[in-house]
Amino acid sequence: ACGRAAAMTRRGRRLGVKEDVNALAAAAVASVAVCQGDRTLLEASRQYCETVTGNLRDDWDWPPEVRDVNLPLLREVRGNIYVRYNDKLTSLKMNSLEHVGGGDSSLTGNKNLATLSMNSLETVGGNLYVTDNDNLATLTMNNLKDVLRDIRVTDNPSLVLLTMTSLRSVNYIAVGPTNPFVCNLGDRFDC
DSSP, rough: OSOOOOOEEEEEEEEEEHHHHHHHHHHHHHHHHHEOEEEEEHHHTTTTEEEEOEEOOOOTTTTTOOOEEEEETTTTEESSEESSOOSOOOEEEOOOOEEEEOOOOOEETTTTOOOOEEETTTTSSSOEEOOTTTTOOOOEEETTEESSSHHHHEEEEOEEEEEEETTOOOSSSOOOSSSSSSOOTTOOOOO
């Protein structure tokens, strides 16, 4: 079908355009990928990455129209996560992400980042740094259990809510300084 999509059929009948689009969308979701090597946030989104075997980072040439990034399919990053000094990003949601296996997660210096959500994150195989994000108001990691090294949530002057209620092991925690805010690190740790 050169230049034109081949007609999809179901039980011998030709599908309409709307059905074609829905079938293609379903096929795209069904083809969730293990993405080999490093990926940018936008590549991971466009390629429907469920796993990134390398590092996940922001784009050096960030499109000005992209403010919010949602990676609903991403479950694992085997390398590091680096999202640093991106003034355009306002919201980053990786709510299916469970494991960062190979190293650090650094979300640093993103002046306009207001919301960071990783509700399913359970383990980080290195450090977790969330620092110097001027507009970050909420940081939600309710399922975070284990961080191999350190957690540093510092110099986020707009932070009003920090939740890591399932935290059970970490080498060192540094939180603050910030305005008065609600902080819940579970039963084992103090803010």
